[in-house]
Amino acid sequence: MSISQQQLTPIVVVETLLELRSNSQPNNLIHVERVFTDNATLLAPLETICPKIKILLSHLLANTTTVMQKKARVSAGSEATRLHDLTDAEAATLGKSFKKFLLGNKEVATAVHAWQLDNPILEPLFTELIFEPMIIGIAKELMFASTLGLAKRVVLGAGLSIMDMITDIFVIRDYLRIGDTTSAHTLMAMIGLSIVIQLVIAYVQNRKKSKWVILRELLIVLSGLKPAVDAYRVATGYEDELSALEPLMDMSLGKGAELACESVPGESSEKMKIEKLN
Amino acid sequence: MYITSPKKATFHLVSILISTLTTAFSSAMISYDQDVSVKNRKKNSEFYGYVKNTNLERTSTFVVMMLLAAFHNLSRTIGTALLLAVSGSTTFVIMGAEMAFYIGFKVLRNDFVLWIPGLEGALMYIAALIVHVIVKVLVDFTGLIHCRGAKLMGGSLFTFSTVLGQILPFVALSLYSASTTVENKTNTHKMNIALIVQACCWGLSVIAFFGLIDSEKLWTFYGTTTGAQATIQTFRSSDDPAIKMNAIFSNHSSFTESIKDEVIAYMRDNWAEWERTQPAWFTPKFIASVGDEFIPGRALHQLNEAAIETGGGARRRSSVLSVRVILGN
Numbered sequence: 001m002s003i004s005q006q007q008l009t010p011i012v013v014v015e016t017l018l019e020l021r022s023n024s025q026p027n028n029l030i031h032v033e034r035v036f037t038d039n040a041t042l043l044a045p046l047e048t049i050c051p052k053i054k055i056l057l058s059h060l061l062a063n064t065t066t067v068m069q070k071k072a073r074v075s076a077g078s079e080a081t082r083l084h085d086l087t088d089a090e091a092a093t094l095g096k097s098f099k100k101f102l103l104g105n106k107e108v109a110t111a112v113h114a115w116q117l118d119n120p121i122l123e124p125l126f127t128e129l130i131f132e133p134m135i136i137g138i139a140k141e142l143m144f145a146s147t148l149g150l151a152k153r154v155v156l157g158a159g160l161s162i163m164d165m166i167t168d169i170f171v172i173r174d175y176l177r178i179g180d181t182t183s184a185h186t187l188m189a190m191i192g193l194s195i196v197i198q199l200v201i202a203y204v205q206n207r208k209k210s211k212w213v214i215l216r217e218l219l220i221v222l223s224g225l226k227p228a229v230d231a232y233r234v235a236t237g238y239e240d241e242l243s244a245l246e247p248l249m250d251m252s253l254g255k256g257a258e259l260a261c262e263s264v265p266g267e268s269s270e271k272m273k274i275e276k277l278n
Numbered sequence: 279m280y281i282t283s284p285k286k287a288t289f290h291l292v293s294i295l296i297s298t299l300t301t302a303f304s305s306a307m308i309s310y311d312q313d314v315s316v317k318n319r320k321k322n323s324e325f326y327g328y329v330k331n332t333n334l335e336r337t338s339t340f341v342v343m344m345l346l347a348a349f350h351n352l353s354r355t356i357g358t359a360l361l362l363a364v365s366g367s368t369t370f371v372i373m374g375a376e377m378a379f380y381i382g383f384k385v386l387r388n389d390f391v392l393w394i395p396g397l398e399g400a401l402m403y404i405a406a407l408i409v410h411v412i413v414k415v416l417v418d419f420t421g422l423i424h425c426r427g428a429k430l431m432g433g434s435l436f437t438f439s440t441v442l443g444q445i446l447p448f449v450a451l452s453l454y455s456a457s458t459t460v461e462n463k464t465n466t467h468k469m470n471i472a473l474i475v476q477a478c479c480w481g482l483s484v485i486a487f488f489g490l491i492d493s494e495k496l497w498t499f500y501g502t503t504t505g506a507q508a509t510i511q512t513f514r515s516s517d518d519p520a521i522k523m524n525a526i527f528s529n530h531s532s533f534t535e536s537i538k539d540e541v542i543a544y545m546r547d548n549w550a551e552w553e554r555t556q557p558a559w560f561t562p563k564f565i566a567s568v569g570d571e572f573i574p575g576r577a578l579h580q581l582n583e584a585a586i587e588t589g590g591g592a593r594r595r596s597s598v599l600s601v602r603v604i605l606g607n
Contacts, residue, residue: 100333101333104333104336104337105314106311107311107315107316109316109317110314110315110316113314113316114314114333114336117331117332118331118332118333197412241563246317248311248312248315248317251311252308252311252312252424255304255307255308256308256412256416256422257412258304259301259304259305259416259419259420259422260412260415260416260419261412263297263300263301263304264301264351264355264415264416264419264420266297267294267297267298267301267351267355267419268355268358268359268362268419270293270294270297271294271355271356271358271359
């Protein structure tokens with residue numbers, strides 16, 4: 001396929017933009033300028049609306065610095081005029097601010113939406129059909145690339161799940177050691193109920209898939225790694241036609257089951273014990 | 279062991295705080311994530327979107343939601359612990375009565391059956407009972423805001439339950455004070471003061487929360503709409519075929535039984551147009567989820583013929599639970 005043929009889809013533009021992306025903003029700027037020149041037909045409307053878009057994108061792609069709660073301070077006028085008259089510093093602020101939305105939201109599309117809502121000045125850009133898919137495409141890649149993005153979520157999710165499981169086992173062991181079998185059995189029942197409900201959810205979620213996939217999903221629940229897998233799927237926008245639920249709903253359900261079956265009864269039991277001890 | 283530790287009071291306090299904050303964080307996160315989700319806001323803009331737009335507003339709202347859940351959780355769990363200290367049977371009677379009231383309320387309003395399509399017979403009632411019990415526990419102990427949805431607890435009942443959650447610890451404390459069976463009672467006067475302070479903090483959090491959220495969504499906290507009524511309302515109020523069809527086919531058939539003729543007429547008038555334009559939502563998966571009675575005769579005939587040609591006999595309707603079903607709304 002020739003370069004000219006490649007030029008006309010947003011996905012190709014995103015791929016090209018990400019190809020030489022680095023944490024260095026000046027390097028990104030050179031790269032973005034080249035992409036805008038090579039894909040002038042597709043990207044010229046964006047530059048017409050916002051002449052500083054290349055600076056904005058170069059900072060967004062660098063994904064290194066977040067900025068404090070500070071709006072781009074621009075001249076008065078309609079959103080279109082303000083965006084057109086953006087200064088270099090304002091464009092940099094807008095680009096840099098993207099990272100905090102990416103870190104603060106579970107879904108990439110929600111992060112982009114939050115960035116858009118927090119910066120109404122960007123509204124004219126979002127009216128261009130190519131802009132939103134382009135930013136979502138970049139955001140997905142940044143989520144993977146950032147040390148504080150996907151890796152943090154998955155490692156933290158997995159680490160906390162495993163720690164939670166280990167502490168539960170230790171508490172049960174301690175209860176049994178001091179002869180408090182009622183508490184040990186209650187805790188075991190609570191954990192068991194939570195796991196059973198999560199297994200049912202996993203089955204409902206995957207019931208149209210092959211038995212091996214169902215088995216894999218059930219094992220993920222049993223291994224205690226479900227929160228980490230959920231974090232990965234939500235962050236990457238995992239989609240599967242055969243899944244009954246979207247990843248965010250799947251994750252919320254699992255958390256809800258854990259809250260209702262483990263956390264809440266555990267807390268009441270803990271407070272009662274403390275009251276008795278006092 | 280902490281039991282013999284001389285620092286047990288501090289340790290216990292820290293332990294309670296950590297448990298409460300962990301629970302509150304999870305509860306607030308579930309509600310927040312569901313509300314800011316772009317997909318949810320597109321799907322049901324009347325219900326989702328109480329969290330405002332700017333980053334500062336969003337962060338503040340999340341923090342207040344967490345505080346709200348934490349104070350609610352503290353008061354409810356302390357109340358339950360006091361009741362348990364008095365006696366297991368008293369606890370069972372009070373919590374059982376609350377649960378019975380909730381289930382009874384749902385049944386009397388013809389709002390007991392879940393929205394999940396495809397559930398029939400005994401399974402329909404068993405699943406409803408399990409889900410309602412879990413929802414009630416989540417609302418009572420964590421004030422999970424998402425559960426105020428018409429298909430889960432409903433706005434008015436949600437608010438009633440959360441207020442009741444603030445009253446319970448005082449009732450429990452009076453039972454605890456009056457009990458002659460509890461030995462070495464904790465200082466009830468101090469505990470009463472602590473509960474009052476906590477209830478005030480909860481009240482302040484409520485005021486802050488309602489001050490922060492979008493006032494257009496306030497009705498979702500006192501609305502009396504049932505799941506079926508909300509579904510019909512969505513179908514009738516939207517002009518978007520995708521939302522209309524989602525309302526009908528991602529909910530239990532009993533929800534829209536009363537407007538079935540209206541739905542059939544709407545689909546008869548539009549099916550040919552959808553076949554011609556092939557909108558993004560008009561997928562084979564969607565068509566498979568539609569009952570024969572909703573598809574115009576000619577189109578149904580064609581679908582059956584196509585299925586026979588591919589060697590599968592007449593077209594089969596999908597029995598899969600629809601997308602977006604479990605959390606409702």
